[in-house]
Amino acid sequence: MPKLVLVRHGQSIWNLQNRFTGWIDVPLTEKGKEEAYKAGELLKDIRFDVAYTSMLTRAQETLRIILETVGLLIPVIKDEALNERHYGALQGLNKDRAREKWGKEIVHLWRRSYDIPPPEGESLKDTAERTIPFLERAIMGDIKDGRDVLVVAHGNSLRSIVMYLEKLGPDEIIKVEIPTGTPIVYELDENENIISKEIRHLEE
Numbered sequence: 001m002p003k004l005v006l007v008r009h010g011q012s013i014w015n016l017q018n019r020f021t022g023w024i025d026v027p028l029t030e031k032g033k034e035e036a037y038k039a040g041e042l043l044k045d046i047r048f049d050v051a052y053t054s055m056l057t058r059a060q061e062t063l064r065i066i067l068e069t070v071g072l073l074i075p076v077i078k079d080e081a082l083n084e085r086h087y088g089a090l091q092g093l094n095k096d097r098a099r100e101k102w103g104k105e106i107v108h109l110w111r112r113s114y115d116i117p118p119p120e121g122e123s124l125k126d127t128a129e130r131t132i133p134f135l136e137r138a139i140m141g142d143i144k145d146g147r148d149v150l151v152v153a154h155g156n157s158l159r160s161i162v163m164y165l166e167k168l169g170p171d172e173i174i175k176v177e178i179p180t181g182t183p184i185v186y187e188l189d190e191n192e193n194i195i196s197k198e199i200r201h202l203e204e
């Protein structure tokens with residue numbers, strides 16, 4: 001059965017500073033690079049055929065470190081469709097300051113609900129309107145041909161993909177958090193049904 005592996009990029013400078021990032025192109029921290037290396041260590045048993053990532057440095061750099069760690073030289077496809085949710089007016093703001101300004105309930109809904117967009121930004125639904133057509137058009141073609149695929153992207157672009165693959169409703173996706181550098185390994189059949197799901201962590 002072909003594997004589809006999803007990895008959120010390692011910690012970025014703005015993750016560390018607790019700032020909304022979205023489409024702002026910030027680099028990984030040293031810890032983020034280490035998380036990428038550890039993700040690679042956890043994926044050494046999979047002979048990926050192809051990898052996909054976004055147009056943002058933090059995801060591309062995470063992917064580069066993973067491929068170097070697993071020792072594979074494979075085609076890498078970069079596409080804006082996998083970029084993080086556009087966080088609109090929140091981009092650059094500290095998340096605690098945003099809660100003080102607007103209240104924690106609405107900030108939580110902007111961050112985790114399905115269809116409530118942050119000011120001037122994308123809701124998860126808006127994000128899914130670009131990630132899912134790309135998943136279907138490009139990534140699922142590889143899966144149907146039996147290839148093992150690695151996707152390195154972002155917290156919310158990946159939440160939209162997890163919601164679709166796992167057939168989650170808006171009341172379920174609101175609880176889903178995707179930690180940095182933690183591979184989610186799916187085995188899929190030719191009809192995109194999940195045969196198995198494994199979240200890989202290093203033993204502490």
Ligand SMILES: O=C(O)[C@H](O)COP(=O)(O)O
Nearest residue numbers: 019020021022084111155
């Ligand atoms: O863009 C961001 O700020 C992060 O990548 C994800 O943000 P979130 O934790 O609010 O979803």
